Amino acid sequence: MSSVSFNSQYGQDKQHSQDSGESTDHALHLLQTVFGYPAFRSQQGQIVDHVIQGGDALVLMPTGGGKSLCYQIPALIRRGVGIVVSPLIALMQDQVDALAEVGVRAAFLNSTQSFDQILEVEKKMREGDLDLVYIAPERLLTQRCLELLEILDIALFAIDEAHCVSQWGHDFRPEYIRLSTLHERFPHVPRIALTATADQQTRDEIIHRLQLENALQFVSSFDRPNIRYQIVEKANGRKQLLDFIEAQHNGDAGIVYCLSRKKVEETAAFLNEHGISALPYHAGMELTERSKNQARFLREDGIVMCATIAFGMGIDKPDVRFVAHLDLPKSIEGYYQETGRAGRDGATANAWMAYGLQDVVQQRRMIDESDANEAYKRVQSVKLEAMLALCETINCRRVHILDYFGQASTPCGNCDTCLSPPVSFDGTVAAQKILSTIYRVDQRFAAGHVVDILRGIDTDRVKQWRHDQLSTFGIGSEKSEAEWRALLRQLIALELIAVDYENYSALRLTEAARPVLRGETKIQLRQYKKAEKALKHKRQSAKDYAESELSSEQQQLFDKLRWWRVETARTHNVPAYVIFPDATLREIARNAPQTLVDLRAISGVGDKKLESYGNDILQLIAELGAS
Template identity: 75%
Template sequence: MTVTEHKSQDQQAQALHILETVFGYSSFRGQQADIVHHVVQGGDALVLMPTGGGKSLCYQIPALVRDGLGVVVSPLIALMQDQVDALAEVGVRAAFLNSTQTFDESMQIERRVRSGDIDVLYVAPERLMTPRCLELLQAARISLFAIDEAHCVSQWGHDFRPEYIKLSVLHERFPDVPRIALTATADQQTREEIIHRLQLEQARQFVSSFDRPNIRYQIVEKANGRKQLLDFIESEHADDAGIVYCLSRKKVEEIADFLNQNGLNALPYHAGMEYAKRTANQARFLREEKIVMVATIAFGMGIDKPDVRFVAHLDLPKSIEGYYQETGRAGRDGAPANAWMAYGLQDVVQQRRMIAESEADDTFKRVLGTKLDAMLGLCETLHCRRMRLLEYFGEQAKPCGNCDICMTPPVSFDATVMVQKLLSAVYRVEQRFAPGHVVEVLRGIDSDKIKQWRHDQLSVFGIGSDRSEAEWRAILRQTIALGLLTVDHESYSALKLTDEARPVLRGEQKVQLRQYQKPVKQKRSSSRSGYVETDLSAAEQVLFEKLRWWRMETARKHNVPAYVIFHDSTMREIAKANPGSLDDLRGVTGVGEKKLETYGAEIIALMAELSG
């Protein structure tokens, strides 16, 4: 064996030892071992791994194996304290530098960096780019740079941060320090931009499956969105933590008030709130149980709360990347979770208007339009949603059996004649009127506006009177999603025919649509039991509940989120093992040496008390 091979073997053994003794896991998952080994040996890497897949270990363990300081570039200032606390709980010397600290606090961290007293340092990109910070890092021994949420570098992505573009300076100033860029979501175009912007052309790419099989995807016709949301939460998640996403700050406040008035514990979160209030609400969501956070997309990136049981959307996301990342905040612990969305025609019109009115150039608007079209395709698909979602990221899949379409297949029908009627009506009103007016013409509604424009004299007036307004809106929405109609916001949201509409109007092309289903109130799900600890016996369930109570009290004393102490999955294992000694507890997944030392005696005493 050569010296290089021997060193490599030692590093692999050291990485596994850290995984077991520090983090409490007996083996790596998926591609983690290959990523860790590659970075430990000094290689650059681009890592695409779904939320909850264990990305953080891919840079934390190499930072501990390699000599020096691991620097993590993260945009998540509000969460750095929790990330540092979580590492401290397992015995890792971690710290952060960002704008929330006083000058004296920053100076203290800088002194520790210079003296080699820190293993992992979290830095906001704005701070990293300052001459002072770059000089500090050049004076230290750096083991690696981890660029978290790397999709923020992409101008085509859903969460662009201008300061991320400057991170190419890391390769220029520290050419011998390995860099690992990580993200949970990036289509091919975004990946290419990450590689180009961060100068990672020579980096090895690790792309894990994007599938999150524990998440059930469900998209419903929007009738009364807030009422449908309440029915969903009450029937499926009455005692669970969850996130509700809304497009506007005003709607966030209104929905949070509505849920509170109906007996739920809901908190608002958006960029227009006072910083202190926003931060306090986020802290409560992380530290307490059974809280529903109602938020704009300003909330959620980097949220490490493992027991979020649902993510709901009351407005259509701008892209599949955004939808995937937001829904991925549910079920990080691998237990069943729901991704639910209420979606209607107004969502399509609103998103088209936002693109049209944005200050972006035409190229960027076309990209936004393409991404929205893909999102509409996911909403209107007649086939498995998970297949459609994974195909967007270049991954082939089979029907999942765990989305609304697989579980209750929609009825499709030959809608060619109905679509021809719709397209004809748009044409006859000279492509100058919004969806609501066109639907009134089709249904033969004798309104003042119809009379004013003499549209009651048109040949298409009333040709769709056999269908309800809701049915026509569903047909209209699907027709827009198919690209046969578009919404022109320069003409007051007027519907216009596209070139693709011509063969349909001429009868040369048939159109299959989903049959409209009247929204019904959700009944309490029989699968609700899937969200409780069904794999525990009655005696084990008692132990588990007692452990949860102990964890809540301990987390309160330490002023950290409960999951920083132990995840539910670890406590389930403890309840099953019912350890009688520290040695019995040592083998439980998620219990490393530091946590064993800190909490072991308390847990053993608790087990003895309950078993006795």
């Protein structure tokens, strides 16, 4: 059965609206027969029905929550072609391939195509031979593309990664602001804006910029309970990262985010030297090399990608077992978006970060030295303060993250602060020692010099300035350099101390420091805890996740199915997860279906995949049973 004939069951009877009950039944039928899922999750069904009826929607749903089905199914039911606006040029081919695997007629238009390829897609659009077309916003807004759309029946506009419209956000794309033209030129076409990350300010801006004032808002829980959050004191970040990977994720796919291109290159080289398969990814690389590395990461198992934040937006790879940060993210939105690329398959995953005083100094410098206007700098400073508060919290990290997005929760029992609660203490005296020393050196020296004075270290610089004569010299000799740096970091995070980047990172007192120095205000600080080597424990990979649930015979079948999937994906030139995700293979291994009817009952096995792979899978099961 060809893709075209397969689609005829919904392609020929598309209509602009239906009775609500009828459209719900139709949508559920497509969910089961095309995508192979038995029922909608969470708010998916409501969103799908609303868009089928022609309504606009703003959808906030965590990564892995099933956002794409919210526009894919309405596009299959409504008359015309669904237009998906996406900045993810590097992933469009994989998205289209994944749809082809389930029998949906899809294509993309972006700058990677030749003119002949573009003409071929446009021809199919005019002839009604496509159900979904992914278009980069830059191309969508060209006169040629808009004129093409005006002569077509358009089922809907889906604006993916809608947070890109926010000028205050972590992934602003200027062309997204111009997408309001869709409402102006196509007022009767429903629009659905989707994102996994948006605080209230960003949501308001999405609504305003995209003219979605009358859209229904669907906000799912931001919680990703399968992700464990851990933030450690940075000592030797690269070595700590290696210990973490070797102890908990050896052989797993992961992403390591670094702030600079140089650090990306150095970290990838360091991991390779120590037996970890790692690749670099940043905007300074040649496009062909960057694309090659991304393709390897998506298609091969066990690759660690070291990258700047330019990498990973919208990554569909479901089996990323960890995301690590060697530098402090600029905001909780950025952190949540980046860590959300771990564990899309629902299996356990880790979000790990090494964080130190230099991270705070560096991020503040970047804000202060940027060419942005003062309003933008103020917003970025507020976002950084929230990120610092997350790092320094003594309470549940998950509660802190969800609270930032306006959702109440209870301690998760699974993050580092829940599993090993930090100790807080009355830090007023320690803070006064630091603040007094900064005051006595005329607020002209950086952190290292201040710490030397506190500890009573007779350096040449201390002697040169006769700071060994100060009353605060040596009053903190009971603490290590690392302890004082940790306390300094907290005082900077609390905005009692500012860093003057124009004067060699000199520490200065803020107005908020005065009542602390005078003893009028007391402060609680987090007790320093020496960085510990990551403890080895049972790996949290999808494979081990399966092992904990499967018998030895079932595990043997699961392993065999995974090898079959690798070979099949290589033949089709697609990532392995496009054929079947681990969750589906795990269910097949657990149930060992004996007939096509039995196999069709497995979640993730739709009609087209049953037709394409059903007999191969049944043969594998039979061979294993006979051996």
